[in-house]
Amino acid sequence: MISVIEPATEQVMAEVPRAGVEETDAAIARAKAAFESWRRLAPGERAGLMRRLADALDERRDGLATLEARNVGKPIADARGEIGMVVDTFRYYAGAPERLLGQTIPVAGGVDMTFREPLGVVGLITPWNFPLCIASWKVAPALAAGNTVVLKPAELTPLTAIELEKIALDAGLPEGVLNVVAGPGSVCGTRLVEHPDVAKIAFTGSTEVGRRIAAGAAETIKRVTLELGGKSANIVFADADLQAAAEAAPLAVFANAGQDCCARSRILVESTAVDDFLAALERSVTALRVGDPLDDETQMGPLISADQRETVSSYVPDDAPVAIRGSAPDAPGFWYPPTVLAPVSNSDRAATEEIFGPVACVIPFADEREAVRIANDTIYGLSGSIWSRDGARALRVAREVETGVLSINSNSSVRVTTPFGGFKQSGYGRELGPSALDAYTEVKNVFYATEEG
Numbered sequence: 001m002i003s004v005i006e007p008a009t010e011q012v013m014a015e016v017p018r019a020g021v022e023e024t025d026a027a028i029a030r031a032k033a034a035f036e037s038w039r040r041l042a043p044g045e046r047a048g049l050m051r052r053l054a055d056a057l058d059e060r061r062d063g064l065a066t067l068e069a070r071n072v073g074k075p076i077a078d079a080r081g082e083i084g085m086v087v088d089t090f091r092y093y094a095g096a097p098e099r100l101l102g103q104t105i106p107v108a109g110g111v112d113m114t115f116r117e118p119l120g121v122v123g124l125i126t127p128w129n130f131p132l133c134i135a136s137w138k139v140a141p142a143l144a145a146g147n148t149v150v151l152k153p154a155e156l157t158p159l160t161a162i163e164l165e166k167i168a169l170d171a172g173l174p175e176g177v178l179n180v181v182a183g184p185g186s187v188c189g190t191r192l193v194e195h196p197d198v199a200k201i202a203f204t205g206s207t208e209v210g211r212r213i214a215a216g217a218a219e220t221i222k223r224v225t226l227e228l229g230g231k232s233a234n235i236v237f238a239d240a241d242l243q244a245a246a247e248a249a250p251l252a253v254f255a256n257a258g259q260d261c262c263a264r265s266r267i268l269v270e271s272t273a274v275d276d277f278l279a280a281l282e283r284s285v286t287a288l289r290v291g292d293p294l295d296d297e298t299q300m301g302p303l304i305s306a307d308q309r310e311t312v313s314s315y316v317p318d319d320a321p322v323a324i325r326g327s328a329p330d331a332p333g334f335w336y337p338p339t340v341l342a343p344v345s346n347s348d349r350a351a352t353e354e355i356f357g358p359v360a361c362v363i364p365f366a367d368e369r370e371a372v373r374i375a376n377d378t379i380y381g382l383s384g385s386i387w388s389r390d391g392a393r394a395l396r397v398a399r400e401v402e403t404g405v406l407s408i409n410s411n412s413s414v415r416v417t418t419p420f421g422g423f424k425q426s427g428y429g430r431e432l433g434p435s436a437l438d439a440y441t442e443v444k445n446v447f448y449a450t451e452e453g
């Protein structure tokens with residue numbers, strides 16, 4: 001059995017059966033058996049079933065949000081927002097089955113046309129930080145395109161995925177279309193990657209495991225999309241609205257207790273503005289409400305596990321340049337206070353590695369050129385922000401920063417309708433928006449000769 005721990009109390013909140021190789025093989029077989037009829041379903045019918053699933057999730061919104069908040073330790077307000085996004089994601093992709101358009105291409109001697117064909121059984125491996133949200137980014141476009149799926153949630157947070165499987169069946173999705181296996185990545189994840197009946201793996205998690213998955217998938221030439229780690233830069237120029245940038249910066253890295261691949265954990269500040277920025281930042285960080293995830297007012301909860309807290313602590317040794325420290329409850333739970341290190345060099349360990357906890361580094365820069373150089377001096381390339389009142393400069397820098405997702409005078413860059421994914425070792429492939437469907441279809445080209453005789 002998997003004992004599921006509630007991070008805010010350290011108590012066991014549920015016990016669920018632990019799947020192994022046998023259960024994974026059985027789920028793949030069910031998905032394979034369901035594929036032919038799912039892909040042949042009339043587009044309007046597949047769209048209708050996805051809308052019913054979205055409605056069923058909507059009805060269960062509050063229960064799912066509470067389950068997610070307790071299992072991850074995330075603030076209930078955030079969890080509600082995420083479940084809202086899950087519903088919106090299923091609604092958005094419910095429009096896709098009837099819009100999977102091909103092309104006609106001018107050629108000699110006939111008509112040339114393309115079709116977007118589903119891949120077959122798709123294996124989805126998801127992390128513990130945004131469990132149902134990230135699962136929906138994969139499940140919804142995969143199903144819309146006519147694939148069947150086996151979803152493996154992280155062992156630490158399997159509960160909402162298990163609910164999703166039940167809700168999908170209740171909503172009328174045929175048996176075998178959406179299957180969940182809750183078990184260890186080293187067993188169930190590995191099996192999905194090596195199984196010849198799995199056509200594609202979509203993974204979100206650490207760069208280290210992503211690398212292993214890409215290597216394993218090469219054996220059977222599986223399609224792979226990877227959404228991996230990040231070390232994103234929040235670039236604040238001296239001409240920015242410093243107050244707005246400093247008020248927004250804490251939740252751009254401390255939301256979800258910093259366990260966010262998009263966390264803007266390197267705050268690059270133009271040297272002449274560092275003192276003013278830090279003063280404003282201190283007010284925002286110390287005002288953060290850290291505590292019970294089920295309290296509506298809470299902005300930051302605990303970390304996911306004791307192991308994660310130990311890892312995070314290792315980035316803040318006794319001699320670390322701690323400039324700002326927020327609060328954290330002195331009670332059971334994997335708490336860690338929001339912490340800002342300043343000034344930090346971009347080559348320090350805290351600035352180069354993904355901490356995945358509430359620790360931010362403030363790194364001064366001299367000018368635009370240096371800001372871009374530092375922002376790009378990382379193996380990662382997922383997200384980031386640029387704060388400036390000079391619009392031309394903001395756009396210039398946006399074109400230079402090597403990441404997949406950026407925002408200007410804002411830290412929000414993940415939306416149902418726009419593409420999300422990384423450059424460099426943050427992975428490849430795009431989720432959300434129209435692009436996600438490319439990752440769950442193959443393009444087929446058909447030539448039809450029309451010449452007489």
Ligand code: NDP
Binds near residue numbers: 152185213227
């Ligand atoms: P992992 O990459 O280990 O886990 C992500 C998912 O992959 C989980 O479902 C996990 O299963 C599964 N998995 C683990 N090993 C394998 C494998 N060999 N083959 C197939 N699947 C596998 O992340 P962690 O949970 O260990 O977190 C470690 C670090 O990764 C974090 O501190 C953070 O830096 C980064 N991370 C980044 C995320 C992102 O959104 N980019 C999300 C999560 C983590 P299981 O956990 O059940 O064993």
